[in-house]
């Protein structure tokens with residue numbers, strides 16, 4: 001870099017720093033700085049994002065030795081830790097790979113408070129969330145039902161449960177909760193992800209922990225590319241088993257992995273996503289594995305699961321080859337009431353889509369839906385299913401990038417841009433440059449979470465990338481479609497309403513979603529359940545089936561707002577909300 005260029009880039013950096021601190025509306029006007037669409041120049045793509053900076057860089061301690069955890073970091077969560085109605089951001093971060101200690105602030109996990117104007121303030125130190133070890137995944141859930149969402153962090157050899165004290169601080173309660181014990185069989189595990197799920201609908205969130213491979217940094221296998229160390233194929237490492245911890249309700253968890261039928265299935269787990277695929281009222285668990293078949297744990301009740309991946313057709317893609325299963329999401333793409341599965345994998349493996357056929361089986365429709373052709377050249381980590389253009393059809397965001405180190409850049413595309421796949425009634429349009437993702441350099445993207453950061457009803461994204469700044473993508477899609485969000489409050493059910501299934505009928509169209517904070521790679525999105533409504537200004541009928549079994553009906557719900565919904569105490573209730581006089585954006589209530 002010649003000095004003149006260096007000077008220019010420093011100036012640009014200073015300008016960017018300033019933009020970070022200025023109000024959101026002005027930042028939109030200056031959006032052209034980031035290559036996004038300016039206020040004058042409306043994007044033509046139906047789904048479009050503009051880049052915003054945030055002062056976090058993921059540091060996984062990349063070394064020339066290429067230790068496996070270095071390329072698997074980067075979980076991120078969105079959740080409203082202080083209950084001010086605006087989703088905040090928590091990033092996990094690495095540590096020194098040799099000591100597995102965060103011996104520098106560059107390795108700290110970070111909590112950012114959402115100021116509401118598109119800017120975020122780092123509140124990590126006050127919150128007590130710096131962390132201690134090499135962290136990877138994060139799962140958000142209010143495990144003690146006190147109204148404040150808590151944080152589970154999955155890491156290499158050490159997981160952490162942080163209790164949210166409700167005053168902006170968190171306490172590490174891992175030991176007390178019984179979650180700090182090394183596994184009897186496997187010893188210290190490398191956990192990459194977790195999911196909060198109330199497996200027995202007793203109102204207490206249980207914890208499913210996804211463990212990856214058996215790893216010892218001092219015994220790393222020798223893998224090379226062009227005579228340089230390279231990250232090894234997972235076949236060089238032994239499998240480990242996932243874990244299921246039952247919430248006893250007194251702040252203590254019991255490991256029931258063995259009795260529950262989870263332990264009998266060791267794998268190389270990468271992510272877990274949750275849905276009740278057969279609509280029997282019990283949440284089921286899908287687990288992706290790296291170069292192994294996927295698992296689908298059917299919940300049989302009484303804290304028992306059976307693994308039905310092969311039986312139901314989700315273990316492998318139809319070509320029958322093992323793929324590098326990465327992140328997943330498990331939601332209804334076809335508005336038929338049965339949640340479908342999407343997972344990300346590496347190039348030449350495609351991003352498989354399994355369509356749920358009335359709860360009894362899954363049909364792989366990757367090729368038929370056009371996804372094979374679109375995703376074959378891509379590598380991806382996170383999958384997040386959400387309706388980004390509010391047309392009533394859920395789209396698929398994939399954070400892209402390869403597992404390989406930059407040394408392999410001559411052979412494969414290591415750094416990649418992100419892509420959103422727009423749902424065209426079951427077919428897909430891959431939007432990359434069109435969606436604005438070319439505004440930032442391609443990276444090895446990892447974790448991703450979805451939230452409406454600025455309250456405009458358009459779902460935004462936060463994405464991490466290895467050895468690079470995190471990315472905020474503000475949704476500035478051009479349409480004026482309507483939307484509604486449900487912020488659930490369980491009473492008999494868990495406070496977060498995780499597992500609640502919502503059916504919305506608007507202008508004769510029916511759609512479904514459910515509350516789950518597990519989506520993406522190592523990531524968690526703990527936000528209200530979002531529906532795009534297209535032209536409809538009113539949701540005519542809303543049916544909420546709570547995990548307790550309570551069915552709640554709401555009628556004539558005016559769109560374009562977040563509706564706070566409390567689980568009623570009666571068995572079945574029908575409530576109508578009066579249409580609001582003017583277009584309101586926030587804080588309507590139903591009970």
Ligand SMILES: [Ca+2]
Pocket residue numbers: 141142143144145146147148149150164
């Ligand atoms: Ca709590």
Ligand SMILES: [Ca+2]
Pocket residue numbers: 275276277278279280281282283284299
């Ligand atoms: Ca089920």
Ligand SMILES: [Ca+2]
Pocket residue numbers: 386387388389390391392393394395422423
């Ligand atoms: Ca859509």
Ligand SMILES: [Ca+2]
Pocket residue numbers: 451452453454455456457458459460474475
């Ligand atoms: Ca937004």
